[in-house]
Amino acid sequence: MQADFFAKKRRNSIGFFAILAAITVGAIIITEYDIVKGFESLPRAVTWALGNFYPTQESLVKLPDILSSLIETLLVSIAATSIGAVFALFFALMGSNTTRVNAFFGSISRAIATLFRNIDVAAWALILLFSFGQSSLTGYFALFFGSFGFLTRAFVETIDEVSGGSVEALRATGANYASIIFQSVIPSSVPQMLSWVLFMIETNIRSATLIGLLTGSGIGFTFNLYYKSLNYDIASLVVVTIIISILLIESISNYVRRVIL
Secondary structure, eight states, X not given: OHHHHHHHHHHHHHHHHXXXXXXXXXXXXXXXXXXXXXXXXXXXXXXXXXXXXXXXXXXXXXXXXXXXXXXXXXXXXXXHHHXXXXXXXXXXXXXXXXXXXXXXXXXXXXXHHHHHHTSOHXXXXXXXXXXXXXXXXXXXXXHHHHHHHHHHXXXXXXXXXXXXXXXXXXXXXXXXXXXXXXXXXXXXXXXXXXXXXXXXXXHHHHHHHHHHHHHTOHHHHHHHHHHHTTOHHHHHHHHHHHHHHHHHHHHHHHHHHHHHO
């Protein structure tokens, strides 16, 4: 019986990889991608980067301006995530099977979260450009909508996973809805929710670089400005500051997770 189970699992795995390989080959044929030429270009790209794309002593003069743009990007990312988390918590409480008021509001909350989650932040930025133009506000709302959709889904799963038993116990004692939320759901879910918020901040900082290219703001715009003007030494300095900031934020985030979880 066990041998049949593993054999079936192995056949399913082989079938999956066969389908994936077929899709890959089909995509290569349709797009007319030259694999050999692609791999041959890698050494030339690395050689060019090593010879041109590196910070110089002269580029350090622009470091204060780069740091100013970086700080703007970090603050927008944190603000969008934090406010998105507040709205996500409300919709998660309405959409969770454990805490929803009724099935109708639960379905509406989940549908809204699904809509916002499945539209990429870059797509949100393009949509919002028509309303707000190229500005930090456009980037903020793009990150906010993306954060709201993702965190609502994450919070719903967290509430359903960690709060089910305690909620049933409080309901059995006759506790009202507010007591259930503030005495059971939120206290038991906060550590995991904070972990999701920290993860979203990391993600938004990475996404904000791309968003800045579209919205003409933040560190993404700074990189695009110097790269298009062929100031590769300054553009590379922008990349270095982005990498350092992401690694620093990730280290802080991992430390906080170890403390709260």
